[in-house]
Amino acid sequence: MYISYLDRLPVEILHHILDHLDTQTILFSFRFACKRFHSIANSYNYYDFNFESILKTKFLYMCCIIPFEQVVxxxxxxxxxxxxxxxxxxSLFNINQFIRLRSLTLIQIETHDLKVFLNYAIRSSLLFLSIDCQTTRIHEENTALNLISSTIEHCSLKKLNLSMRPKDMKELQWPLNLTISYLRIKNSITCDQFYTILQHSPCLQTIILKDFNVDDTSEKNLPCFNHAPFLQIKSLTCEDGRIQINKLEQCLTLTPALVYLKLIGCGNLFCSTFDGYRWEQLIKNKLPLLEKFDFLISAFTHVNFDTSSVEQMISSFRTSFWVDEKHCLVTCDYIICSHKLLLYTLPLCTDHFVYYNTDTRKVSAKNFTLTNNYSTMMDNAKKLHLHLTKFSNVDEIDKVNHLLFRNVTAPTIATNGGWPDDSFRFFSTIIDLSPIETLSLSIRFIxxxxxxxxxxxxxALKCSPNIYVLSLHNLWSADNFASTVETIYSMITPNIKYLDIRVQNSDDVKFIIENFENLKDITFEYVQNLILNRGKFIEVLSDMKRHVSRWESHCAFHVWLDKA
Structure with missing residues (x-):
């Protein structure tokens, strides 16, 4: 007779197990295993409801049973x-019912909805708040900006994420806050704004932003640079912006106690961005306490770029300062076909990376020799853009003796026209397929x-058990456009729940909705210069029984399905 020991565990241990499960698993699996588990799930007080990507029927069902007093x-x-x-x-809830909420994330929220949540946040006990209103014109309603300021001032936040239009960020009045220790801003800010934030945030230790925008001539001689430094800041990250060493140096004057600095963005070949000697002097003069410096800096070059410059650049990172004192492993790659220069530290400090499948497409240099633990250097890469080019020799595949990318969740596979032989064998050799959740293809179906x-x-789909999103960014134009939905249908597997596909006409839409039964939602893209009857699209969708919601954006229709 089979004896289960799991249901005999103390409630405290089972609650600890639930802490590591997503809410859907708890509600739809664990809760229905037995009466005791049902009771334990009903008494669990640490629910995390993440509705960022969910089937609408499940969303509505979960809303019917959501224990709002037990949601954190x-x-x-x-x-x-x-x-x-x-x-x-x-329409279903009053947010004030969520009395135990400690973390609130709002993605692509509109102004009128944002006000509702901000009024709640001011009086709440939130510790983490993330607001993404990048597409919302909140500057047209000052009350929204004022509410954000009031929330920052009066809420006992420890962590805050803000993503909004640059103009809105500029108009936001940063208040005095005595609790925030972590701040992420997805926009550029001026040095004046940076100074104000530091001045008003005495507990702030970590700040992440895009870059420093000091193009305004009025900021060239800001009095803030004569101010006493702010010693509370220990970590600074600039990502996805412009890395301008002269302007960065000015702002770093305010943060001499930094122990960690990370820079990810576009550099300039003519402004010392790729000069290790210049970075060495900046760190010695401005950041005496710095323990770790991570970076990935890129730049496009002219077509006649001298590839011998790659070795010259990396030589400036072979000094004792970089190798012996900072133990900084630096690589410089020049991608020949795209005329792109990459300078980066290892282990990789970003979750994005572009990889070419043959060394004949790039020139590389390093300030270190390969070691046994090199296979772990790319573990931070989650989004990988893999360019497949024709192998000069299929034996190149066999030269790879370890997985280069072990944690990639969202690879994009791109080709310049054809599809090289043994491509699957290659990318299954360098990429661990098991963590992949989203696969994007940028190819032509010739x-x-x-x-x-x-x-x-x-x-690839059969060997990737966790994949559920497929995006087809097909390189078609009006003169070679052809319907390939039946081809896609022949290769898609049942685990795909989300599909982003380019279509030619309403017949493609109808075929996909009627035949791709496992899909939860679909994005139908179309080429802008094709003659497309949008009314026919809407008519077909109206006749379909599966869809519940439709949202139109630029050259695309998004359909949220009611069942799968």
Missing amino acids: ALTLSDKDNTHGQIKVFN DEYTPIIVHNINQ
Whole structure:
């Protein structure tokens, strides 16, 4: 007779197990295992409801059973694949019912909905707040900006994420805050704004932003640079912006106690951005306490770029300062076909990386020799852009003796036209397929290569047990556009729940909705210069029984399905 020991564990241990499960697993699996588990799930007080990506029927069902007094974290999203979700949520709940909420994330939220949550946040006990209103014109309603300021001032936040239009960020009045220790701003800020934030945030230790925008001539001689430094800041990250060493040096004058600095963005070949000697002097003069410096700096060069410069650049990072004192492993790659220069530290400090499948497409130099633990250097890469080019020798695949990328969740596979032989064998050799959740293809379905493409992608989908999103960024134009939905249907696997696909006409839309039964939502893209009857699209969608919501954006329709 089979004896289960799991249901005999103390409630405290089972609650600890639930801490490591997502809410859908708790509600739809654990809760229905037995009466005792049902009771334990009902008494669990640390629910994290993340609705960023969810089937609408499940969203509505979960809203019917959501124990709002037991929820500590809530994520709501109005992105394209769940558009209108926040409005539905507000129609079903009063956010003030969530009395134990400590974390609130709002994605692509509109102004009128934002006000509701900010009024709640001011009086709440939130410790983490994330607001993404990048597409919302909140500067037209000063009350929204004022509410954000009041929330920052009066809420006992420890962590704050802000993403809004640059103009709104500029108009936001930063208040005095005595609790925030972590701040992430997805925008550029001026040195004046940086100074104000530091001045008003005595507990702030970590700040992440895009870059420092000091183009305004009025900021060239700001009095803040004569101010006493702010010693509370220990970590500074600039990502996805411009890395301008002269302007960065000015702002670092305010933060001499930094122990960690990370820079990810576009540099300039003519402004010392790739000069290790210049960075060495900056760190010695401005950041005497710095323990770790991570960076990934890129730049496009002219077509006649001298590839011998790669070795010259890396030589400036071979000094005792970089090798012996900072133990900084630096690599410089020049991608020949795209005329792109990359200078980066290892282990990789960003979750994005672009990889070419043959060394004949790039020139590389390093300030270190390869070691046994080199296989772990790319573990931070989550989003990988893999350019497949024709192998000069298929034996190149066999030269790879370890997985280069072990934690990639969202690879994009791109080709320049054809599809190289043994492509699946190659990317399954360098990438661990098990963590992949999203696969994007940037390819042409040319008749000559279609059979091998279908075979390779079908293999990849079958060998990736956790993949559920497929995006097809097909390189089609009006003169070679052809419907390939039946081809896609022949290679897609049942685990795919979200599909982003380019279509030609309403027949493609109808075929996909009627035949791709496992899909939860679909984005239908179309080429802008094609003659497309948008009214026919809407008519077909209206006749379909599966869809519940439709959202139109630029050259695309997003359909949120009611069942799968």
